[in-house]
Amino acid sequence: MMTQDPYVLTNNYRPLQGVYDELMDEDGNVRKKYKFIVKSFQELGPGELINRRRDADRILRENGVTYNTYQSNSPEAKERPWNLDLFPLVMESDEWRLLERGLNQRADLLDSFLRDIYSKRRVLFEKKIPAEILMNSSSFLRACDGMYESNHFLAKNPALLFFVCDMIRGADGNFYVLNDRVQAPSGSGYSLENRIVLSRIFPSMYRDAMVHRVAIYFRSLRKSLNQLAGVSGREPVVVLLTPGPGNETYFEHAYLSGYLGYTLVQGEDLTVRKNKVYMKTVEGLQQVDLILRRVDDLFMDPLELKGDSLLGVPGLLESIRSGNVKIANPIGSSFLENRALLPFYNDLCKFYLGEDLILPMAPTYWLGDKQHESLVMQSPEKYVFKTVSRDDEEEPVTFLELSGERKDNFLTKIKHNPKRFIAQEMIASATVPILSENGFRPGRAIMRTFVTSSDNGYQTMAGGLVRVSQSLDDFFVTSQRGAWSKDLWVLASETQKEETLLVPKSDQVSISRKSSGVPSRVADSLFWLARYMERSENQARIFREATFKVLQIEENYEKEAIFNVLRLVTHVTNSFPGFLGDDAEDLFAQPFGELQKLASDKSVVGGLAFNIKSLVQASKSVRDRLSEDMKKNMLNLEDNLIQQIQTYDSLIDFLHKVILNLSSLTGLSFENMSREAGWYFLELGRRLERSVNLIITLQGMIRWEGYDNKSSFENLLSINDIRITYNRRYRGRIDQESVLDILLFDTTNPRSFAYQLEQINLCLKYLPGKEEKQTYSEDRAALQLYTEFKMKDISILFGSAEPLTNITVWLEELHKHLRHLSDAITARYFSYAEEQTRIGDGNG
Structure with a gap:
C-alpha cells in the first residue's frame, strides 16, 4: 500500500537496464521535470488517489468515452470503455521545441510529396523512390491525378491540412518516427478528453504545473477548415463525415463535431446533384462547402473508387474536380501511409526541402x-x-x-x-510510469502527436495522446490490443492563459436563432428514439402493474384481472404464445420466468430489454444532438440491462429504475432541447407511439373480456399514471364510460388520446418546408385521423346496441390512420428519391 513517506510512489519502480526511462535518470533519481507532479501525487495520499481514479472513470463513462474493438470471429465492433492512466507523461518546453520543429518539417515534406505524386511526379523521374511502390500501390488513386494542379486554392495553400505522427523514444533518449496517419487520422478528440478529465480531477496541480493548453490547436484547425472552404459573406457549411456508430473511434467523431460546431453526417446523408454536394436535410437540400472526413480514401466515392462502398458519396470526386466542394484531408492522401515509403523519407526530405530529417525514422x-x-x-x-x-x-x-x-x-x-x-x-522503447495501487510501475509507450496547418505554415498541438501497455513484454502498443492512454503535458516557462474556441472580439459574429439543417437520417433517428422511449416506458409500466398484481394473489385479489394484465404483457411485446398460449395455465401459476425473460433478455424481439437496447442504439446515431444529462440517462439505462433479476423484488427494482430513467429522458428532451426541426420530429415520434400504445392496450383489454372487469379498468388507470386524478374526480368509483373518457377524450390528461392529437397537429405546423395555403400528405393523414376521432364521443360509443363492437372497429380505424400518418412523415422527410437516369436504349 502507498504511504505518506516522500517519493514512496517510486519505491517499487524499477526501470529496465539499458532502456531510457521517462521518470528516472541513470542514477535512479526522479527527473527534475517530474518532481513537482510526483510530490503533488504523493501528498494526495493513497485514499484520495483512489477517489480521483473513481472520479476519472465516472467522468469518462458519463461522457460516453469509448473505443470500439473488433473481434476476429465477429464482424461487429465491441464497445470498450476508454482507459486513462492518471499520471501524465511530462515534457519540458526546450525538449518539445525540437519535436515541434521536426513535426512541422515533416508536415511540409508530406505536403510537398503529396502534391508531386498527383501532378508532375518528379520523385519518379529523379528516382528517389522505386516506381513500383507507386504504381503497384492500391492507395495511389489514379482518379485523383491532376487534382491539385487544377484546384486554385490548393495551388497556393497546403494540400495536407493535418496529420498525426507516431513516435517512440529510444534507449539513447532520442525520438524516432514509426509511421504517419494522414487520410483520416484519429486521436485528437481522445487527447482533448484526456486533458479535460485530468484538469477536472487535478485542477490545482494542472494550474500550478503551467501546462501548455491544447485548445489553440483546435482553434487553428477550425480556422484552416473555414479558409479551405473558400466561402465569403457567410458561415461555410462544414460537415464531419463518419462511417457510423460501428467505427472504432465513433465517439471521437461525435465529440469533435460538437466541439468544432460541425454537423455529423454519414454517407447516406449526402448526395451529388449537378456536380455539387448537398446534405439531405428535412428542410431540403443544403449545399456543403467542406467535408472533414473520417472515412478512408477507397470508400469515399463508389462511382470511381470502391464500387461496393456504402460509406461514401457517388460522384464526389467529380464535384471535387469541379471545385464545388473541398475535402480535408484530400482523397488520395492514403498513399503517404504506404509503409514501403518509410526507408526513403530522409532522401525525400533532402529532395523536396533540401535538408535532413530533424526527427529520424526508426x-x-x-x-x-x-x-x-x-x-x-x-x-x-x-x-x-x-x-x-x-x-x-x-x-x-x-x-x-x-x-x-x-x-x-x-x-x-x-x-x-x-x-x-x-x-x-525493434527499438527498445522508453519506459513510462503507470500509476497503480502500489505506486508506480513501468510500462511501454508510443506517443501520437497532432499537426495542423495555420496562418504561418504548420502548428503542432502542445500535447498528445500517449498509448501505454501495462506489460513490458508487449512490443505492439495499440488501442485495438487493449492499450491504456495517457495525457502528454508540455510544461511552459510561464503561466498559460486560458485558450478556448470562443471567437475573438475582432471577429464579428452574426446573431442566429436557427442551426444548420437537420439531416434526414438524424430526424429519422430522433423520431424512432422517441418511439422506443415511449414503447419501453409503456411496457415497463405494464410489467410493473403485472408484477404488483401477481404479488397480491395471496390477498385474494381477483385472479381474472391478474390473468388479463399478464395477457397484456404478451400482447404488447408480441411474444406469442406466452400468456395467451395453450399452456397459459401453467404460466399463470408460475409467471416469474416469462416476466423475467421478457423484461431482461435482449435477444427476445419485442421485449422490454430489446426495446431499451434499440433505444440506446438509436441514441448513438444522434449522440452529438443529445445533452450531457440525456447521455448520462442513456448510460443508466445500459447499466439497468446488466442488472441480475432473480426475484420479484429485483424485477420491481429494475422496472422502477427503467421508468425513472425514461421519465427523466422525456423531461430533459421537453425542457432542455431547443424548438428546432429535430425536436419536432422527436415530439412527433413520442406522441404517435403513445397513441399507438394506448390503442393496443385498450384492444387487448376488450379482446379478453376485461371490459366487464372493474379491476382491469383499475389496471388501465395505473398503467397510464392517471389513477390519482381519476379517484379525486369520481371518488374512487370505477365506471367504464368515465375511465374511457379520461383515457381517450380528456385533453387535460397528458396521456389521453385527444391530448396526443393536439400535440401532433401542433408539431406538424412547425415542420420545415411548409408553405401557406398548401396541404401536404402528412397534414391530410392527420386530418383524416382527427376527423375519425372527432366522429365519436363517449355517448355515441356507449349509445349503440353493441358498444364493444363499435369501440373495437373504431380503435382499429384510429390505429390504421396513425400508421398512415407515420408513413406520410417518413416518406416526405426521411426518404430522398435520387434522380434516375436510364443508360442505353432500354433493350438490354
Whole structure:
C-alpha cells in the first residue's frame, strides 16, 4: 500500500537496464521535470488517489468515452470503455521545441510529396523512390491525378491540412518516427478528453504545473477548415463525415463535431446533384462547402473508387474536380501511409526541402529491394515485420514470437512476395510510469502527436495522446490490443492563459436563432428514439402493474384481472404464445420466468430489454444532438440491462429504475432541447407511439373480456399514471364510460388520446418546408385521423346496441390512420428519391 513517506510512489519502480526511462535518470533519481507532479501525487495520499481514479472513470463513462474493438470471429465492433492512466507523461518546453520543429518539417515534406505524386511526379523521374511502390500501390488513386494542379486554392495553400505522427523514444533518449496517419487520422478528440478529465480531477496541480493548453490547436484547425472552404459573406457549411456508430473511434467523431460546431453526417446523408454536394436535410437540400472526413480514401466515392462502398458519396470526386466542394484531408492522401515509403523519407526530405530529417525514422527496410531483403534476413530476429499496406489483414509479427510451422509459413510468404513487407528495427522503447495501487510501475509507450496547418505554415498541438501497455513484454502498443492512454503535458516557462474556441472580439459574429439543417437520417433517428422511449416506458409500466398484481394473489385479489394484465404483457411485446398460449395455465401459476425473460433478455424481439437496447442504439446515431444529462440517462439505462433479476423484488427494482430513467429522458428532451426541426420530429415520434400504445392496450383489454372487469379498468388507470386524478374526480368509483373518457377524450390528461392529437397537429405546423395555403400528405393523414376521432364521443360509443363492437372497429380505424400518418412523415422527410437516369436504349 502507498504511504505518506516522500517519493514512496517510486519505491517499487524499477526501470529496465539499458532502456531510457521517462521518470528516472541513470542514477535512479526522479527527473527534475517530474518532481513537482510526483510530490503533488504523493501528498494526495493513497485514499484520495483512489477517489480521483473513481472520479476519472465516472467522468469518462458519463461522457460516453469509448473505443470500439473488433473481434476476429465477429464482424461487429465491441464497445470498450476508454482507459486513462492518471499520471501524465511530462515534457519540458526546450525538449518539445525540437519535436515541434521536426513535426512541422515533416508536415511540409508530406505536403510537398503529396502534391508531386498527383501532378508532375518528379520523385519518379529523379528516382528517389522505386516506381513500383507507386504504381503497384492500391492507395495511389489514379482518379485523383491532376487534382491539385487544377484546384486554385490548393495551388497556393497546403494540400495536407493535418496529420498525426507516431513516435517512440529510444534507449539513447532520442525520438524516432514509426509511421504517419494522414487520410483520416484519429486521436485528437481522445487527447482533448484526456486533458479535460485530468484538469477536472487535478485542477490545482494542472494550474500550478503551467501546462501548455491544447485548445489553440483546435482553434487553428477550425480556422484552416473555414479558409479551405473558400466561402465569403457567410458561415461555410462544414460537415464531419463518419462511417457510423460501428467505427472504432465513433465517439471521437461525435465529440469533435460538437466541439468544432460541425454537423455529423454519414454517407447516406449526402448526395451529388449537378456536380455539387448537398446534405439531405428535412428542410431540403443544403449545399456543403467542406467535408472533414473520417472515412478512408477507397470508400469515399463508389462511382470511381470502391464500387461496393456504402460509406461514401457517388460522384464526389467529380464535384471535387469541379471545385464545388473541398475535402480535408484530400482523397488520395492514403498513399503517404504506404509503409514501403518509410526507408526513403530522409532522401525525400533532402529532395523536396533540401535538408535532413530533424526527427529520424526508426530504421526500416522494404523487402522489395534486394539489398534491403538480404540485410534483414541475415538477422531477422532484430526486426518487426509489417505489410506495406494498412489494409492488409496480415498482423505485424516478430521472429521472436514465431517458431515451427508458423515461422516456415511466414518465411514462405516473404519469399513468395517480398514487396508486400517491410522490416522495422525493434527499438527498445522508453519506459513510462503507470500509476497503480502500489505506486508506480513501468510500462511501454508510443506517443501520437497532432499537426495542423495555420496562418504561418504548420502548428503542432502542445500535447498528445500517449498509448501505454501495462506489460513490458508487449512490443505492439495499440488501442485495438487493449492499450491504456495517457495525457502528454508540455510544461511552459510561464503561466498559460486560458485558450478556448470562443471567437475573438475582432471577429464579428452574426446573431442566429436557427442551426444548420437537420439531416434526414438524424430526424429519422430522433423520431424512432422517441418511439422506443415511449414503447419501453409503456411496457415497463405494464410489467410493473403485472408484477404488483401477481404479488397480491395471496390477498385474494381477483385472479381474472391478474390473468388479463399478464395477457397484456404478451400482447404488447408480441411474444406469442406466452400468456395467451395453450399452456397459459401453467404460466399463470408460475409467471416469474416469462416476466423475467421478457423484461431482461435482449435477444427476445419485442421485449422490454430489446426495446431499451434499440433505444440506446438509436441514441448513438444522434449522440452529438443529445445533452450531457440525456447521455448520462442513456448510460443508466445500459447499466439497468446488466442488472441480475432473480426475484420479484429485483424485477420491481429494475422496472422502477427503467421508468425513472425514461421519465427523466422525456423531461430533459421537453425542457432542455431547443424548438428546432429535430425536436419536432422527436415530439412527433413520442406522441404517435403513445397513441399507438394506448390503442393496443385498450384492444387487448376488450379482446379478453376485461371490459366487464372493474379491476382491469383499475389496471388501465395505473398503467397510464392517471389513477390519482381519476379517484379525486369520481371518488374512487370505477365506471367504464368515465375511465374511457379520461383515457381517450380528456385533453387535460397528458396521456389521453385527444391530448396526443393536439400535440401532433401542433408539431406538424412547425415542420420545415411548409408553405401557406398548401396541404401536404402528412397534414391530410392527420386530418383524416382527427376527423375519425372527432366522429365519436363517449355517448355515441356507449349509445349503440353493441358498444364493444363499435369501440373495437373504431380503435382499429384510429390505429390504421396513425400508421398512415407515420408513413406520410417518413416518406416526405426521411426518404430522398435520387434522380434516375436510364443508360442505353432500354433493350438490354
